[in-house]
Amino acid sequence: MENHTEHGLRTYLIGFVLAVVLTAIPFYVVITHALPPQRTLLLIAGAAILQVLVHLRFFLHLNFTTTPKENLLAIVFTTVLIFIMVGGSFWIMFDLHQRMAI
Amino acid sequence: MSAAVTAHESEAAETHEQRALGFWLYLMGDAVIFALLFATYVTMVNNTDGGPGGKQLFDLRNASLETALLLVSSTTFGFASLCSRTGNRGAVLFWLLVTFVLGAGFVFLELREFAGMIKIGAGPDRSGFLSAFFTLVGTHGLHVSVGLTWILIMCGQVMMKGLSVPVTSRLFRLGLFWHFLDIAWVGIFSIVYLPGLL
Numbered sequence: 001m002e003n004h005t006e007h008g009l010r011t012y013l014i015g016f017v018l019a020v021v022l023t024a025i026p027f028y029v030v031i032t033h034a035l036p037p038q039r040t041l042l043l044i045a046g047a048a049i050l051q052v053l054v055h056l057r058f059f060l061h062l063n064f065t066t067t068p069k070e071n072l073l074a075i076v077f078t079t080v081l082i083f084i085m086v087g088g089s090f091w092i093m094f095d096l097h098q099r100m101a102i
Numbered sequence: 103m104s105a106a107v108t109a110h111e112s113e114a115a116e117t118h119e120q121r122a123l124g125f126w127l128y129l130m131g132d133a134v135i136f137a138l139l140f141a142t143y144v145t146m147v148n149n150t151d152g153g154p155g156g157k158q159l160f161d162l163r164n165a166s167l168e169t170a171l172l173l174v175s176s177t178t179f180g181f182a183s184l185c186s187r188t189g190n191r192g193a194v195l196f197w198l199l200v201t202f203v204l205g206a207g208f209v210f211l212e213l214r215e216f217a218g219m220i221k222i223g224a225g226p227d228r229s230g231f232l233s234a235f236f237t238l239v240g241t242h243g244l245h246v247s248v249g250l251t252w253i254l255i256m257c258g259q260v261m262m263k264g265l266s267v268p269v270t271s272r273l274f275r276l277g278l279f280w281h282f283l284d285i286a287w288v289g290i291f292s293i294v295y296l297p298g299l300l
Binding site: 004005008009011012013015016019020023026027030031037040041044045047048051052055056059060068070071074075077078081082085086089090093094097 | 122123126127130133134137138140141142144145162166169173174176177180181183184187188278281282284285288289291292293296297299300
């Protein structure tokens with residue numbers, strides 16, 4: 001039990017440190033304007049995606065061995081759904097925007 | 103007797119994660135709501151109608167402070183979860199209260215930001231951009247407020263009922279909810295605040 005708790009504590013602390021690093025990098029780049037805007041946006045997106053994965057792994061304890069299959073299925077299904085809905089919305093709205101502008 | 107109870111309890115503890123499927127489905131529904139609010143915000147971000155944009159309104163110090171409060175609160179909730187496993191009631195209450203204070207600080211900063219924006223005429227009725235901003239960030243703030251209420255309720259249950267199997271199971275779900283809100287906040291500072299201040 002003691003070992004189990006120690007392992008759990010380490011998991012949260014690793015997650016915390018990784019999250020701090022992945023937050024500090026984009027904030028730092030935005031404050032200092034160290035990169036051109038386009039690259040900064042890419043960096044923000046990359047750090048955000050990594051940080052979401054860190055949260056899922058270290059705080060929500062998602063993994064491929066102990067997490068029930070149906071939970072993983074729900075997450076994968078939702079991810080696909082979000083891609084279709086958000087991607088579809090962007091496609092329609094930006095296409096419309098371009099047509100209205102011309 | 104006590105051996106039978108602990109065996110029963112550990113068995114119940116093992117099924118917690120499996121039984122959380124319903125709660126995961128709820129969280130995924132919430133994720134869809136947030137994803138669509140993000141999509142709305144991105145399509146509206148330039149529709150300022152001649153009013154103030156993100157560059158004039160957002161304050162990076164405030165946003166980074168909010169980020170820090172929520173991230174630390176997520177970690178302190180993790181400590182509460184760990185203490186609930188070893189049955190340390192006092193420690194669970196302590197970490198839940200620390201989480202509550204950090205979360206309340208977050209909501210306070212957010213409300214102060216909203217009040218400041220409305221005061222200078224940049225309320226949700228000013229432009230499409232601001233409507234989308236207040237809806238997205240406000241929905242997240244509302245979730246955090248509900249989470250704070252839930253933390254207080256769980257503090258009460260831990261005090262009155264102790265760390266029984268149902269109470270631990272509820273704490274587990276509250277943990278999923280609280281950590282999920284931190285993920286939604288990662289989206290908010292990465293899509294709203296940081297690009298707005300570029």
